Amino acid sequence: MQGFKPSSEHNLVKESILEAGKLAIKWFRKDPEQWEKDDGSLVSKADIEINDLLNKLLKDKNPEFGWLSEENEDDKSRLNKKITFVVDPLDGTKAFLEGKREFSISVAIVKNGLPISGIVFSPSTDEIFEAEKNKGSWKNNKKVIISNFKKLEKCKMIAFKPMFSHPAWKEPWPKMDIENRNSIAYRMALVASGEYDAMMALNSKNDWDIAAGDLLISESGGIVTLHNNEKIVYNKENTKKPSVIGTNKTIHKKIIKRVKILEL
Helix, strand or coil, rough: CCCCCCHHHHHHHHHHHHHHHHHHHHHHHCCCCCCCCCCCCEHHHHHHHHHHHHHHHHHCCCCCCCCECCCCCCCCCCHHHEEEEHHHHEEHHHHHCCCCCCCCEEEEEHHHHHHHEEEEECCCCCCCEEEECCCCEECCCEEECCCCCCCCCCEEECCCHHHHHHHCCCCCCCCCCCCCCHHHHHHHHHHHHHCCCCEEECCCEEEHHHHHHHHHHHHHCEECCCCCCCCCCCCCCCCCCCCCECCHHHHHHHHHHHCCCCCC
């Protein structure tokens, strides 16, 4: 089987993300200074240092690319760029600060609104998931494909479990094997690699949470949409998305049937 032949831009992201991973491990379980952002989410000294490192490594080599990161104020200059780096320096900060190994670093290259390169790196488990448009999806240099499990019942779902027993559902969900991970990018990567059958979040996510994971799942043969079955377009003025669903095409139809009526 032919191996993965990445572009030079993808290779630069990969080298940079591996460097950033070393910094994350340096801070992991060392109690970095932390504070609350205006929206109530946590941020730490580790998030900021990783962000600054990635910015330096990526932007210095590609000054003409736009930049969108969770840890930088968005000056909207990216909207005039054909290509933009979309970066989450530490996805799953809460887990990271609690010493749990379910955080990741996520970087996508987005061109004309769609991801063309995506890498999700889990430094504490040493798993690197990567994809480039039309080159397949890879985990630790082995090609991966989406699960071919066909039913919702007994599927391995990676999501927030209480969501499925909410009283508002018209039709109860079948019994599924549900687990969660604090990092949404990591959840998407685990679905792309076939370790889980589906992932779903019915609360708002930002471009940096999901752009790399979107490409990982698409390139492994799956599909990623909003809950109303719309394709996700990135690097728009508003970076918030109301929901995200990623799975194989069969399970996707079954989930959409249940959730498309929701007004999120």
